[in-house]
Amino acid sequence: MVKSNPRHSHAEDEHCGKRSTTIKQRRPTVRGAILYGPRDVRFEEREDPKIIKPTDAVIRISATCVCGSDLWPYRGIQPITQPTPMGHEYCGIVEEVGHAVTSIKPGQFVIGSFFASDNRCPICRDGYQTSCLHKEPVVGAQAPRLRVPLADGTLVATPEVPADELIPSLLALSDVMGTGWFAADAANVKPGSTVVVVGDGAVGLLGLLSAKQMGAERIIAMSRHGSRQKLALEFGATDIVAERGEEGAARVKALTKGVGADAVLECVGTQESMMQAIHSTRPGGYVGYVGVPHGVALDGQALFFSHVHLHGGPAPVRRFLPRLIDLVLDRKINPGRVFDLTLPLDRVAEGYRAMDERRAIKTLLIP
Secondary structure, three states: OEEEOHHHHHHHHHHHOOHHHHHHHHOOEEEEEEEEEOOEEEEEEEEOOOOOOOOOEEEEEEEEEOOHHHHHHHOOOOOOOOOEEOOOOEEEEEEEEEOOOOOOOOOOEEEEOOEEOOOOOHHHHOOOHHHOOOOEEOOOOOOOEEEEOOHHHHEEEOOOOOOHHHHHHHHHOOOHHHHHHHHHHHOOOOOOOEEEEEOOOHHHHHHHHHHHHOOOOEEEEEOOOHHHHHHHHHHOOOEEEOOOHHHHHHHHHHHOOOOOEEEEEEOOOOHHHHHHHHHOEEEEEEEEEOOOOOOOOOOHHHHHHHOOEEEEOOOOHHHHHHHHHHHHHOOOOOHHHHOOEEEEHHHHHHHHHHHHOOOOOOEEEEO
16 A cells, blocks of 8 residues: 555546556656766666555655765775666655555655664664664665655654755755764764864865854864865854875864864765874864775774774764754754755766866755
């Protein structure tokens, strides 16, 4: 049994009699982004999402985007073995739900995480839904429609369908803002903290915005790109450091009178960025790391004597969604400002190129 949006079901019944027949005749495929290999993204037909399990929902995408983590397979650093549907950031209108779904209804505007979770298991109850015992990846969001597993535990509905100008900021919550918030949370940012943000991509910039919301007194942004420095300052940065690696860490120590930062947000995922983050942190301080690690290796003895706390991983976005939605709807934060390039969905390949060449911080895609 599938529950559907009545706005669609009446028309379908008039024309075809049975809804399942309608799906086969009218929308057997959709066009979406598929990665074939390094720097080879194509917008082409693939199977139309449908309800597979009774806990599923299918949503009509209002907006999606290219994530910085999408660039790892796009550049060939994270190899793929077959053509792969792309995209894991999404918001939109619920079209259908499986018969076991009770809290999400057709017609609602929803936002969800890049990992589906039941939000009931012991891990979820502790706030780590991306490690849910029953987690499933949500993939294929760079398309007009998306199947979301475990809909009750994954999707959060807004009180009403939001105004168009809020869509980019609400989309940002599905990953990049939620990940930035987790970086600040994992780094134990508190009112009065001195914070360093390593990485000036969308996650780093929104980690900076999160630290400001949490009451950080001083925020040092590590950036050497003018447009990103400008946005960092607008989001609340008090200092800009252009140096990287050990030079960057030394500059942080100089700015903090030899002490180091209370909290450091590592938002890149390379060996250099992780070492820069650890070496910028004072003894007893915290590193929140959310950059997907590639080739990162830590010296256990050096870490032991540093007295630095490390905490991170895939951001449990679902934990933060209700609060972040309220902040956006109350217009207290505007994370959608990180989208500096907007394209129609069928030009998705151009969006990847712009981010790969650092001509854009983050590409917004509109179906």
